[in-house]
Structures are given as C-alpha cells and as structure tokens.
Amino acid sequence: MHTSPALVGRLDETRRIEALTAAARDGRGGALVVRGEAGIGKTALLDHAVRAAPSFRVVDAFGSEFEQELPYSGLHQLCVPLLEHLDDLPPRHRDALRVAFGMAEGTPGEFEVGLGVLGLMSAAARSQPLLCRVDDAQWLDGASAKVLRFLARRLATDPVALLFAVRIGERADEFDELPEVLLRGLTDDQARTLLAERSPFPLDDQVRDRLVAEAQGSPLALLELPRAGGFEPPDNSSVPAWIEHGFRARLTGLSGHARLLLILASADPTGDPGLLWSAAHHLGLDLTSTSAEAAGTGLAAFGHRVSFCHPLARSAVYRAAGDAERRTAHRALADATDPGTAPDRQAWHRAQACAGPDDEVAAQLDRCAARAQSRGGVAAAAAFLERSVALSLDPELRIERTLAAAQASFDAGATDKAIALLTTLDNAGLSELQRAQAELLRGRTAFARHRDGAGPMLMVSAARRLSTLDPQRARGWFLDALEMSLVVGRAGGVVGQVVAAARASAPASASPDLLDALLALVTDGYRAAAPLLRRAIDDDTTRARRPALATMVAVELWDPDTHAAITEWLVKTGRATGSPLLLRLGLAQKAVEAIVLTGDPGQALAATAEEAAVADATDAAPLLYHRLHLAAQRGRRDEFLQLAAAIAAEPDQAGWVTNLHATAATLHNGLADYPAALAAARRAVEPGGIFLIGPALPELVEAAVRCDEPAVAAEALATLAERTEASGTATGRGIAAYARGLVTGNENDYREAVDLLADGRLTPYLGRAHLLYGEWLRRQGRRRDCRVQLHTAYDLLETAGQDGFARRAADELRATGERVHSRSEHPYEKLTMQEVAVARLVGAGATSNEVAGQLFVSKRTVDAHLRSIFRKLGLTSRRQLRDHPELIGATRGNAYA
Template sequence: MRLFGRETECATLDDLVAGIRHGRSASAVLRGEAGVGKTALLRHAQGSAPGGLAINGAEAESTFSFAALHRLLIPCLPERARLPQTQRAALEVACGLADGPPPDLFLVSLAALTLLAAEPRLCVLDDAQWLDRESLLALAFVARRLHAEGVVLLFGWRAAPGDDFEQLAGVPVIEIGGLGRDAAVALLADVAPAPLDPGLAEEIAVATGGNPLALTDLGQELSTAQLGGASPLTEPAPIGSRLEAHYSAAVRRLPEAAQTWLLLAAAGAGATGGQILEAAAGLGIGPADAEPAEDLRLVAGTPPVDFRHPLVRSAVYGDAPAGRRRAVHRALAVATTHASDADRRAWHLAAAATGLDEEVAAELERCAERAGARGGVAARATFLTRAAELSPAPADRAARTVAAAEAAVPAGAPARALRLLDEVDDALLSGPRRGSALMTRAMASVTTGTPGALRDAAAMCLAAAGAFGDAEPDRTREAVLLAMHHSITAEDLMRGVTGEQIAEAARRLAGPDPSGPADLLLAGFAAFLTGGIEQGAPAMRRAIAALTGPELLLSHFQLGVTLCTLLWDDESRRVVLRGAEDAARRSGALHTLDLVHFMAAMDDATLGRLRDADRHDAVGQRLRTAIGVTADQELIWRHPELVAWRSGPADRAALLPALDVFDMLGVGAMRSVTLHSIAVLDIACADYASAKRLLQPMVELGRPGRYARVLPDLVECALRSGDRRTAALAHADLAVAAGAAGTTWADGLQERSKALLSSPDGAEPHYRSAIEILSGTRAVGDLARAHLLYGEWLRRRRRRRDARLQLRAALEVFEAEKAHAFAARARAELSPLGETGPTPVPESETALTPQEAAVARLARGGGTNAEIAAHLFLSASTVDYHLRKVYRKLGVRSRRQLREALHD
C-alpha cells in the first residue's frame, strides 16, 4: 500500500522496527485526529515485522477489565507457567483463567512484560483510546519498562477534545497531522476515478486539511463534473468531527434492514459470529441485508463485520434511533447466554432498558462484584454507576452511587468519584453508607489535590468512624486509623478536629488493654497525642513492635515510621521500612513501594546518609516513571532534606516556593520538614538567627511534642545567635524527650547539645561522649556535625592539632556525602590551621548509573536475572543488558568477580 507524504513517519517507524533485530526495544503513540492515517502507518510497520501481535480497541469492550490485554496475550498464555508464581496467579485471575483474590494491576503488568519480552516482536494496539482502562494502564507500564528485549510496542490513539491521554504519560508520542498540499493532491489524484482539475485538487486539499480519509472518500464520491471543476463541491468538506456526520448521512440513505444490520454489528463488538446471527434472526434480518452497505464500502465481512473505519461504527451507533438501539441490545442479550458472557449480557440488558429496572440494576451490581474480583476497579465503578441509574428506589440508587464513587478512587478517577457523590442526596445516607461516602470524599479530595483537602481529611474520617459505629467495627477502626494518617500528613494545618479528639476515639476503640496489632497502633499514637513522648513512649514502642505482617505493613507503615521518628529510633524505622518494601514488592503495590522509597530517602537524609538517600530517590524516580507520574506531579516528590544538605547559600531560595505549595495543599508535615531543612542549611552557613526564626515557632517550649526532632538544632542556633535562655529551654525539653525515647541516637544528640551549653571547662567530656555515642549509630550526619562543633571548640581553645583531627573527620564525611555547605564550613575552619582538606574527587566516567548499580547489587547478592527482573520490575533481557554494561565498566567477567569489585 502506497503512503503519500509519510516518508518521515515511515522512516521513524522503520528505524524502531529495525531495532527488533538488534535487541533494541521502543514504544510510541501515533496520535492524530480521525482519518489522518494512523492505522495505515501501523500497518506499514506490521509489514516490516510479520508475525507480531496486534489488536484493535473495541468501544463495546471498554468497560470489561483486562479484556484487551487478554486478547493480546492469547498467543503467549501457554508460556505463563514460566512466570513467577505471584505474577502468574495475578494474570490468571485478571484474564478469568482462575479464581483468587483481586490481583494488583502492576503484578498483572509485570506478568505481561515478562511474557511479551520472551522473544523479539512487534506489538500493535490500534484505537487505544477504546482499550479498557486496566489493559491500557498495564500496557502503558510495559511500554515504559521496555529497554533491551527487542520488543516494539506501538499505540494508535485518536485525538479528541478532552481525551484522557494521561494514562499513556511517559510514552513517546508521534503526532500525525494532515498531509502536505502536494501529497494531498497526489493522493486525491490517485483515488479519483476521473481526471482532476488542478485548482479543484488544491481547494480540496486545503478544505480537508490533508486528512487522508476525507481525501479518499471525496475523491471516490465526487461526480465527474465536480472532479473536472464544472460543478461546485458540497460544503463544508467532511473532516474531523464532520467525517462522522458524513458517514451518518451515508448510513441514513440505506434501507432500514441494512441500517439495523450495521447497528447490530456496531453494538455487538466482542460477540461471536453465532451470537450475531442469532440476534439478527431475532430482529428479522440476515447477512444479505448488509449488501447495500458493502457496496458503499462501509463494511466488509458477514460476520464478523469489519468496519471501513472506526468512525463508521461510531456514526452507525451514535446516529441510530433510541428505540432501534434498545431493540438491538435486547436481541444481543437474548443471544448472549453462556456463563462466561454474563457481564456482556447484563450490559446489553442495561442498554435495552426503557426505564428504571431493579432486576437489571441488581444484575449489574453482581457484574460489578465479579469485575472487582478480577481486579477490574474501573469496570466495577462503571457497572455500579449504571446500576445506580437504573435503580427505582431512591435509597438503592444512593447506595449504589456511593459504591460507584468508592470504586472510582482506586480506579484512578477521583474526580469522577466526587461528581458521583455530589449527585447523592445526603438525607438518604445514614450509618455505614454515610461513613463510606465520607471516607470516599476524603480520599478523592486528597487524591485530586483539592486545595485544603488534607486539612479536612482527618475530620471527615473521624466523622465516618462515628457513622460506622458499632455496626461495622472493622471499618470504624479503619476510619480512625486513616484519621491518624491524615493528621500526621496535615500536622498543624489540620482543621475541623483536634488531636485530642482523634486520640479519644482511638483510645475508646483500643480499649483499656489493647492486644491486637491495629489496637496497639491506635493506643500507641493516642498515647503520644495526649501525653507526648514522656508519657507515651511505652505505648509507642508496643505499637512499633506490633507492626508486623505484610497487610499491616502495607496499610500502616507510615504510622510506624512516624512513631519511630518521634522516638529517634532509627533501627526500628529501618526494620519497618524494609518490611514494607518487601511486602510491596511481593504484592506488586508500586504506588506503596514508591512511597516506601520516598520515606526511606527521607530517613537516610535525616541521618546524613545522603548517598543512601540518593539510591532510594533514584528507585522512586524509576518507579514513578513506570507508573506514569507526570513531570508536574513529580515536583511534589522532592526531598527537602536532601536538597538542603546538598545546597549552598545561593540555593536557599529554591526551597521557599515549596512552602506555599504545601500550605495550599495542607501538607503540614512536608511544610515542617522543609522549614527544618532550610534551618539546617542556615546552620551550615552560620546564619543562626535565620535558623532560630524558623525553628522556634515549631516547638512549644516546656512540652516536647511532635517537633522534638528540631530541638538539637534549636539549641545550636539559639545559642550561636546569643539567645542562651531559648537554648537552655530547648535543651531541657530535649533531655526529657531523649530520656523517654531511650535510644542511642537521642542520647548522642542530647550529649552534643549539652556540650554546646556547658562552660568552657566542662564542654569537652560531653563532646567526646557525643562522638562516642553517635559513632555507634547510623546517624553519620549528626556524628560529623559533632566532630565539626568539637573541632570549632578546640580551635577557639587554640588546640590546633586536636582541632585538625576533628575537623578532618567532619570534612571527610561531608565530602563523601556531598554535603556542600557543611563541607565549606569545615574547610573554612581548617583554613586558619594551614590546610583546606582534600579536593573533591570528580566522579569517574565509568561510574554506574543508579539502574546499573541496583542490578549490580542484586547480582552481587546472588540474584538470578529472573529474580532481579522481578525485584526491579524489569524484564530479564533488560537486566542482562545492564549487567553486561556493569561488567564492562568494572572490568569483570563474572558474578564472583563482581562481588570482589563492587563496593557501596
């Protein structure tokens, strides 16, 4: 097939397809308006790589979860036995091949990646805008993770106003526009049945915008007189949205039986040929009625029917009278009797309904539950929405609408959830239904980034707990735990509820003698909210110890991390984070895994372990790329501590805009972390007065509470700015908090602060004690700062040799971790002593990338390529590619040599 004016696009596709033979992978979306030639270009690519996989999105299947993915993978499914067990189980449930718990989307996605990457191939997905949401998200994940498998994944996407293209974020886009004037004229001349007037040809090329489908149809439909320029053209030319109207007009001129046959074919996409014929017989029509449409080249094949263009299908269905449409769906429902087609039958019954119908609504509700069991959260929301629309009883309609909204949030449609909730009459909601509505509204508002949503989320969850009450104790407990989570995120920006009110609800649920893990968590955080660290520490430790088991870790690791941070318990914090990471990896919960790495990066940055923080940050960035987080969304994932440690005085202003964003969103925790980070940078730059202005409002001196973690820095900056009284009060609070925490890290910080406040003759033992204690912790940043403060104290005591030893020790850590401002301060202290410290060593050109380093570490630990691939959510071929680069960079040839050559 000759393609006019598509030399550039064809060359691009040829290059992508050629990479298959060399083990290169690629993905791309061909995006353009209807009729612009996306399908022709995809067929060109297929001609260069025969034997690949290809499917078309079907509008009628867009509500059936994983339907498109199943169709694509049918040739690969016999190989699923080679998949890791968790991936295989998830894929089989998603495709309806086995029963089991609802599968995680990303485990299904990884299974698809593993199967598709088993051999080099081209995969084509045309009309991707009509793929069901779960399949599209899974295949977008695959597209973003392809690297060195020799797999090329191409999507065709019809651009339209308001289309939801975000699901393919991160996949390269090739915009397909209309043909240039010369190419358009050449195509028109090629398809016209008679000689073409040159002036008319240019007029048509301009009028159609170079749309190939419009040009082809016009060229074949114009009369000889029109082609020769003797008769005027019909206005306006059929292009864009007018193309569908053009086809609608052609369909309306057909006999009624032909129109009904076309409508049956359009509504029955996904039905078998036998079902179509049975439905046709029920309507009194047959394949012979398609002949007039075939003569106009609108369709071919009987059945299954192949429409000339998806626009023809849209025109047929969209322009059909409502009564005829209902009749066709009723006939299809009668013909759809197999148990495996129950969802499709229910959907046809819903489309055939002439009014409210409880029987159909109930069947759709059952379809929703089946979809949810397969992991089809988007399909579940769609079925429930339609069930609500058909519900005769107002109370049932309200209940199903709330359930649809509840399903829309995990389906990635929080705005839709809010719209559904806005349709509900609150007077019809009481008890658990009201609780579900409140919980869903809180979650949806937070997810959409509604300004102030986080400020109100805790209050809404606590109100939901009251609505659930004793009728649903598990959901009541879940609501109070979520209120705690939201209070942790909002911190001092929370409104509508107090910490004491949350604590009271938690205490009441936990009871006087809590024993279960969830109750211990409730009791532990309640104890802190009411009694602070001093009184709450024992209950907080019990809560942390209870945080075991994958399900609990996945749901509440943030609460555990918060309790560990309040107690300066870095060892327990590391255990919680590692447990949560393992649970998230095993279950395929990539959003949770991303959050785990985000919090792990914060943990390491707090400890001054900036290289480890970099590693977690790099993993998080890769995960966010894989799951399609956009560049704008990525901004919220910046690590203020890491940025501050790595910054210099000139970079301070870059941290300030984030404060306004966090204030607008109500993310008080990140706001306080950012303020603390800026203060640490100010301390590094010896701007103590500025640091004190930032830190002092964060604490309530005399009552060490949520922000006790800033007390060591407040002691230093207050004392150095001449405010000894504030420094002494902060130290007194620190002593109380450290004593209650009982951790080595807290003891070391307390000793360091005591040294600052001690008399000149009494400071040295405390400096030495602080260094000795902190040397036994992972807090290398605080240890280095202790060396720095001690070195500064020694230099001012004119003990030059001792000062050099301490300042060198500090500088060595700061240089290794690239803590630029603190390193500059240490050098400034060393300079009067006759040295400036080592010059930073530039990174080698052979340094491993974060992805290579991750692969190398796992290989060093004995992981096979398949195990590493599952761990990093890659294909085994990509792991092999990175490992070969690691070997080359490090000059090794085996895993055994790698263990000897690779050092963290």
C-alpha cells in the same frame, strides 16, 4: 531502510515512523503517538508502519468508546496472539496476566501485569521484531492504557515498536508524555494530488475544488465524500461528522437483515466472527446472503476477524441505529456470549440492552464490579456500579450502590464523578450510617480537590455521626481526620481543630491506642505522650494499618531499631502483597534510614531508584521527602532547592512542610550557613506541628549557638532533653549530649555523646559528634587532640555521604595545619541512580530476571545497565560486584530483601 509507497503530504511523519521501526529492528525499541483529528490519516500511518517494517510481526488492538468499562480488554486484544509465550514468563507474572485476562481467579498487582506484558513482548520479539499498533487509543479502558504507558517507557533495549493513534479532543492523558507526531490537514495542492491518485470516481475541476473546500484537509473526507455522492454539509458540521454522514449514506437501500448485521458488528468491538455469527443466528439472520450484502457496502469485512474500514465507520453504523435496534443487537450479543468465560462482557451487553430499570441486571453488574476491583480495574468497577445504580429499582439497593459507586469513583481518581453521585442522594432516605458514609466521602473528595481544612472537618463530622453506631470504627475515622489534617499542615489551625473535636467526641477506647497517643502529644506534651506512643508502635496492628504514622512516631521516639523494623515490614509486605502504596512508603523510609541513620548512600540511591520505578509503574508521581533528605545530607544545595520548589508547587506534598524545614536546617548546618539553618529550624519547631520536630531540635541548638543566640539554644536544648529523656533511647541521649556540649562547652558532654553513639550503626550521628567535639577542641587550642577527633569525623562523614559535614571537618583539619587529601570519586557517583540499584542487587546475588522484576524493566535493560556499570567501574564480571560490595557503598543486610 525499507521504503514503501509515500503517503501524500506525510513525508515527515512517515520518516518518524520508519525511524522508529528501524531503531526497533536494531534492538532499540520505542513508542510513538500519532495524534490528530478523526479522519486526518492516523490509521493510514499505522498501516504505513506495516509496509515500512515487512520483517516485523504485527499485533493490533482497537480502543472502543463502547467498551471502556471492561478492564484489560484492550490489552487482551494486543496480547492474545502472543500468549503462546506465556510459559516463558516467571510464575508471578504469568499468573498476573492470566488473572487480568479472566483466565484465572485472583488479584493481580498492576505492575506485575505490566511486567508480564513486557516479558511477553520481549519473549515474542526474540525471534522476530514486534510491531504493536493501537488505534483509537483514547478509548482504551483505563487499566490497559496504564499498562501500555508503562510498557512504552521500557522498550529501550527490546526490538519492539509501539504505535498509538490518539484522537485530538478526547481524554488521553496516559499518552501525553510519550514522543508524538501531530497530524495536520493537507494543503489544497496536496488534497488535489490525493484526489487525482485515489478518487474512486473521475472528477471535473469544479467538483474537485468543491470537495477540497469541503474536506478541509481531511484525507478520509476527500475519499469518502465522492463515494457518498457529494453533499452540501451544514456550516456548523465538523469534518468527522461529514465523514460519518458519508459512511451512513452507504446504509441506504440495505435490507433490514444486512443493516442489523452491521449494527451487531459495530456493537461488538472484539471482532470475533464466532460471536457475531452466533448472535446473528439468535436473530434468525440468513448469514450467507446477509454477510455478502453487508460486506458489499465496503464498511466492514467479514473474515478471520470482523473489521470496519475505519473507526469512524464503526461509530457511524452504531450511531445510525435506532435505540430499539441497538438494544436488539446487544441482547443478541449477550445471549451469544458465554457467561462462564466472559461474564463481564455478557453483563455489559445485557446492560446496554435494557430499556429501563432491571434489578437482575443491576445485581449482575455488581458482581462485575467486584471482579473488576479484584483485577485492579478500579475505574471499570466504578463504571459498572454507576450503570448498576441507573438500573436499580429497589430504593435501598440504589442508595447502597450509589455509595459504592461514589467510593469506587473516588478510588479511581474521578473525584468529580464521585461528587456528582453523592449529590443524587436524598438525605431524607438515608439511614444514619449511610449519612455518615456519605459525609466521609464528601470529606475525602473535598480534601482531594482542595487540600484545605474542609476535608478533615467533614471527616470529623462523619466520625461524630458514626460514634453512637460503631464507636471503634468512629475512632478510626477520627484518626483518618487527624492524619489528613497533618497533610493540610499548620494552616488555619486545622490540626488543633481536629484534635479538639476528637477529644470532645471520640468514643473511649478499651485501652490506649494511637489516637489517644497523638491526642496526648498535642494537648499534654511529649513526656505524657511518650509511653502511649511507644505502646502504639509496638502494636503490629498499628504498623499494618497506619504505617506512615508509625514511622513518624519512631522518629519522634529517637528509636532507629523500631524504625528499621517498620521499614523492613513495609518493604516485605509491599512485595508480598503487591501493594504499591506500602512498597513505595517502605522504600522511601529505607532511603531515609540509609542516608540519615546508617550512612549508606549507595543503599539510599538504590531505594530511591526503586521507589521511582514503582511510582512510574503505577502511574504515580515519585515521592519527594526521601529525596529531600538525600540532598540535604549530601550537601547538595541546588538539588535541595529544586525539590523544595517542587514540594511547594505540589498540593500532595503540602503536609511535608515540617520535613522541608527540618531537612533544610540540616543542609545549611552542613554547609556552615548558620543563619539560614537557624531560620529553617525555627520554622520546623513552630507551634502547631506534631511530627519531625525532634530531629529539628539539635539543628536549632547548633545554629543558635553559632549565631550567638544563647536563649534560643537553651530553650531548644531544654525541649530536646525532655524528649530524649522520655524516649529513653541511647540514640536520643547521645544526640542530646552533643547538643548540650554546644551550649555548656563541657568536654564531658562531647565524650558522653561519642560513647553513646559508638555502637557503629548510626554513622552520620557519630561522625557529627566527633566533628563537634573536634571543633570545640580546636577552639580550646588543643591541636593534637582535635586532629584525632576531626580525622575520625572526616572518615565517618565522608564514608556516610555526609558531604557538607565532611567538608567542614576537612576545613577544620586544614586550619590546624593538616593536609587533607581529597578522596577519589565514590564508585556510586559514577553511576546513574538506576545503575546503582542494579549494581547493589546483583552484588547481593540477584539474577537479571530478579532485578528486572524488582525495578520494573526488561531483562535486556538490566543486562544493558550491567554492561554500562562494568565499563564505568572497570569490571568484567558480576562476581566482582559480589566480591567487592564496597564499590557501591557499605552493605548492611541483603539489598534484595
């Protein structure tokens, strides 16, 4: 390992950095966050990394508190030196980066930008390991921070080391989960050693001890205070404030031109000397003498890049400037910035140069917000719009921009900021439409913060206000309120309140739509609502605008074909448009469909792995409900309980309470814990719910029969029969038939169930029909007949991953005297979830690059997964995966579709 000069008091920290670079040199990339107060030595450690890795190519970026509004500005700094590898990327990723960096028009998918950067760095690191340093990362723009967090978690197989310096006390949530080293102050002895080695002036013992006391362990303070001539700081000053004071002291005695040049440099975080010299020319500065005088302070260097000696030095110079000086600097930088290539940066400088309202600049910021929004910079759009509000003279424009800024802030997750903007609106000056829009936003922010009934009811109020102005749009808002109330759940009867309000106030529709269907389901019952529900989900508009509701309606209609069609549309549209929301919803539904309907646990695991990858790529929490189904169907009680606890603790998952109870009933029936199944199924069908009641009914019938609750079983069967008859699908009628057999004990019901479900697509339900039939036959003493049914049940359920129900079938067979041989471990059980996904995609013919793009990892990572898969499964080539898809579960269709 290369060794470099030791930093005083930083032995453990430098070892961590040297271990990071050594691992990256060996192809095991990673990331490390260096966290500490300003001046504590973070930048020195980033410099040490360069000395510790002399064979590495180094690229740098610097966060700036003055530039957080510009989307991808920090990422652009890091990637500019690597753009020579842009043509090595797949076209979609290359185009995403070009758009993100303002080199082309368009709307990049946020995870495509992440993959583009990952590919760019991977390509650059092929010939030489790469060290990426990001100083003051707490001030990165939000879009850059998300991409770099995405990148930091995907470097395990690339020779890339990523180092972040993050200041304590500043918001930097994006880096909280990454490995970190926390810098603390130097001890007094270490501080004396540092002064002895590095002080620019000779110090006697008394002065040295005073400096040690004043610096409070800050290395930068120790070195800067003597340079500033020493001072007696106020008792309430922080060490960074002392350091900034020392940097400001270097400005004393400078000519006005040199001072202005330094202020210009501090106001432009790009460090572009061409821009700085052009701005200085606009101000009439003598560049030769002025730059030499400014550089003589040691605060900044003017070379191929303009750089300050420390981030606090930049901050000190900018803060030392008066308001008029800062405005002058920003105005000159705006004049020097090319509006064609950097319109957002020019607008930002113009906004900072304004002493008061300016409608022209406000309009320019509006255009910046639109561009930021199209490039995925929602937080940046909110910041542009908020500044636009402050600069707006026209009262009507100010209202429109305030509403737009509040909406953008809400979309960016800044609900407190959205609420603060809404409170600035004077209702007396709002039109009725604007009042409705403001009330709608208040409802959404209230729901986001509290997950209670206040949000949906505010939405209802907004919809009522809109109903006379825009009836069709108002119906959409009523549907929003109803959908939101489903997430709130049954608590407080919110669903009922929203339904009552919608029935009383929603404008009539030209023809029945989804809102009418849901209102009928709640108030008139399933039989009356079924035709309306069918019409609603057959409408492509409903599927496109309300995909979550459409999939739930398909489940309630016992219609697996429509569910599959909606799922396929969600996945394909999500991929084509780059919409993470649609793609994640589609993948979750694909997982549910695979494990609950078609019995393909390999596909369920692969879809779950991909959903988790998309969630991670977009900085979102993975969805839980499909994992709940997977655990329940596979009979994994402990896993299920952990997921249930996570759902109970997470407000965003509160609306899945019915899903939780319905899947719990399935789990417990599979494990033959019928009292627990009965309790869960009863909770799933309690009044007040709308969806996922249907699937819970057959579970309730079975649990009630096993627990000797005939009245409960009969009532549940009646409700199930009403629903399945109204839906008219063979699936529903088949499930109702085996539930009826449980209650009546009529063999014809079991035979009918097997016949109706025998098309071979719904393996889990068919397996359960054979299981229940076999159990009934055994209890009738028909041993030979029951064995046929139970063997069929065991084969179907075991193949479909229904481990709990398969064990039930095996136990029944053993009770007849049969010997049941334990099946060998399924190949997919030997693999991690991500390895299952890689294996299925490669088995379907995908290349490593295609798999990397789909799972949001590098090609190196895919190849590493393949080596692990081959080792675990005893294979030697990709073709064996293609020729033997049964290794990873049944294949239905193209896994890559």
